Amino acid sequence: MKELEINLTHTSYRIIIEDGLFDHIGDYIKQIYKNNKVFIVTDDNVAKLYLKKVTTVLEKDFTVESVVIPHGEASKCLTEYSHICEELLKKDIRRNHLLLALGGGVIGDLTGFVASTLYRGIPYIGIPTSLLSQMDSSIGGKTGIDFFGRKNILGAFKQPSMVLIDPKVLNTLEPSEYISGMGELIKHGAIGNKKLFDLLDTRPGVDEEIIKESLSVKKKVVEIDEFDTGERMKLNFGHTFGHAIELKYGYKHGVAVGIGMRMALTMGVDLGVTDPLAKDTINRILDKYGFPQVEYDYKEYLADVVYDKKNIAGTINFIFITKLGEAVIYPIREDDLKEKENECNN
Ligand SMILES: NC(=O)c1ccc[n+]([C@@H]2O[C@H](COP(=O)([O-])OP(=O)(O)OC[C@H]3O[C@@H](n4cnc5c(N)ncnc54)[C@H](O)[C@@H]3O)[C@@H](O)[C@H]2O)c1
Numbered sequence: 001m002k003e004l005e006i007n008l009t010h011t012s013y014r015i016i017i018e019d020g021l022f023d024h025i026g027d028y029i030k031q032i033y034k035n036n037k038v039f040i041v042t043d044d045n046v047a048k049l050y051l052k053k054v055t056t057v058l059e060k061d062f063t064v065e066s067v068v069i070p071h072g073e074a075s076k077c078l079t080e081y082s083h084i085c086e087e088l089l090k091k092d093i094r095r096n097h098l099l100l101a102l103g104g105g106v107i108g109d110l111t112g113f114v115a116s117t118l119y120r121g122i123p124y125i126g127i128p129t130s131l132l133s134q135m136d137s138s139i140g141g142k143t144g145i146d147f148f149g150r151k152n153i154l155g156a157f158k159q160p161s162m163v164l165i166d167p168k169v170l171n172t173l174e175p176s177e178y179i180s181g182m183g184e185l186i187k188h189g190a191i192g193n194k195k196l197f198d199l200l201d202t203r204p205g206v207d208e209e210i211i212k213e214s215l216s217v218k219k220k221v222v223e224i225d226e227f228d229t230g231e232r233m234k235l236n237f238g239h240t241f242g243h244a245i246e247l248k249y250g251y252k253h254g255v256a257v258g259i260g261m262r263m264a265l266t267m268g269v270d271l272g273v274t275d276p277l278a279k280d281t282i283n284r285i286l287d288k289y290g291f292p293q294v295e296y297d298y299k300e301y302l303a304d305v306v307y308d309k310k311n312i313a314g315t316i317n318f319i320f321i322t323k324l325g326e327a328v329i330y331p332i333r334e335d336d337l338k339e340k341e342n343e344c345n346n
């Protein structure tokens with residue numbers, strides 16, 4: 001069993017990482033919740049695999065209600081949001097009841113958003129089941145849904161009351177979901193934790209300790225920058241180019257991030273910011289975990305980066321690795337970037 005605590009200005013919460021935690025999950029919930037009714041929100045994939053088991057265990061201590069929605073990003077929408085709220089109200093949820101978000105990042109974001117708005121806020125516990133949600137999205141308190149064709153555009157910061165992780169459930173993940181989560185995991189090692197890198201190098205697969213080390217990177221950033229105004233930007237390493245190639249080639253997000261990291265490493269070395277040794281090590285780990293051994297010429301993507309609507313006009317904040325486990329926010333003026341882009345069009 002491994003444990004972490006997130007300490008923020010107005011709240012703190014525990015994260016428990018334990019193989020086989022699902023066998024006695026009620027013990028942890030009882031520690032912080034004194035009511036007798038819980039409400040699970042999950043998706044159909046996760047429900048097929050784990051809902052019966054989790055419900056049976058919880059029923060030793062609680063009355064259990066559940067809402068099951070279709071899996072996939074498309075469910076992070078207003079329709080499913082209102083569907084969940086409606087079902088919960090039909091099942092007579094009260095403001096002092098507890099929501100349990102059982103699933104991947106989609107369920108976490110959506111359930112967290114419901115928890116932040118229903119009755120102006122009710123408590124929820126994250127029970128992440130995908131690799132991405134276990135090593136990243138379940139902490140930090142960003143919740144929300146997609147709307148108006150834009151990702152995560154409606155949302156709120158809402159911290160969970162606790163996060164309960166059973167790494168054993170990763171055994172049932174589709175390989176494509178696994179590698180996508182690995183992209184963000186390798187990113188955490190690259191930007192903030194050399195020890196995580198050593199573990200990724202020597203262990204056969206993801207385990208309790210790897211998840212803990214990955215979450216500790218996010219913990220550090222979130223504690224410094226709870227509301228995403230600066231330091232959290234470092235989590236975008238690999239994403240600037242990653243987003244561009246995700247759009248162009250349709251790679252899964254985490255895979256695109258992996259390739260985006262390869263591109264940012266090359267650009268960082270070209271600029272003299274990145275230690276070439278760090279570039280080689282990160283690329284080697286990406287190879288080990290099955291990332292495509294392709295790299296697109298970053299100069300050809302600078303224009304996409306400049307016109308990305310997320311960027312504030314004038315300056316673009318790149319994230320580069322200096323040495324393994326350390327990242328910097330590196331602002332480059334748009335005009336300077338255009339010059340670099342022209343260099344490659346000569
Ligand atoms: N809040 C944050 O800080 C944050 C950070 C990163 C990403 N996100 C969000 O997370 C979402 C992506 O999360 P995701 O990759 O977990 O996607 P997801 O929730 O869609 O899960 C991926 C797939 O795996 C299935 N699944 C989950 N656990 C399983 C298990 N143990 N066994 C078998 N199948 C399982 C799901 O049903 C789904 O089909 C995106 O919407 C993204 O915006 C949020």
Ligand SMILES: [Zn+2]
Pocket residue numbers: 184239253257
């Ligand atoms: Zn990402």
